[in-house]
Amino acid sequence: MKNKTVAAWLAFVGGPLGLHRFYLHGLSDMLGWLLPIPTALGIYGIQRVQQLGQDDHYSWVLIPLLGFTIAACALRAILYALMTAEAWNARYNPSAAPDAAPGRTQWITVGAIVVSLLIGTTVLMASLAFSFQRYFEYQIEEARKISQ
Known part of the structure; x- marks a missing residue:
């Protein structure tokens, strides 16, 4: 039985590593294996800035x-947590009753929604701000080179 609360928290905490995909779809899930690639590239970008x-x-x-990977996984956590018990159990627990306990929303599930919304939007906006700032500063530098 796949628990909605566990899936939502795995998507938020371990989403960039694909943990929620492995929990729900097994180790043969291709998207679960592809998620660490943009995560690793982003971490490499942070290391380049430091060096x-x-x-x-x-x-x-x-x-x-x-940033986009973290934000997308936070969005996925929100979507998991907002699914109705009937929809959750029909998709991930087809042999269970439509109102079985693993698909029910609990307070800790609502906590996953709140934390995912807070952190996900913060990371997304910070990523956009960083990349746009760097891009426009680069454009200004190139314009100065041309004007001189």
Whole structure:
């Protein structure tokens, strides 16, 4: 029996590593194995910023990959938590009764919604702000080079 609360928290906490996909679909899930790739590239972008400084052009492309992956997994956690018990059990527990306990929403499930919404939107907006700021600063630098 797949529990909705466990899936929502796995999507939030371990989503960038694909843990929620492995929980729901097993180890043969291809998307679960692909999720760590943008996560690793984003972490590599953060390392490049620490080593080379904020003027590194690849970092403002790589870092948002991590942010978008975290935000997408937070959204997936919200979607899992907001599913009705009937829809959850029909999809992930087809042999169970439509109102079986694993599909019910509890207070800790609502906590997953709140935390995912808070952290997911913060990470998404920070990723967008970082990449746009770096991009526009790069454009200004190139314009200054042309004007001189």
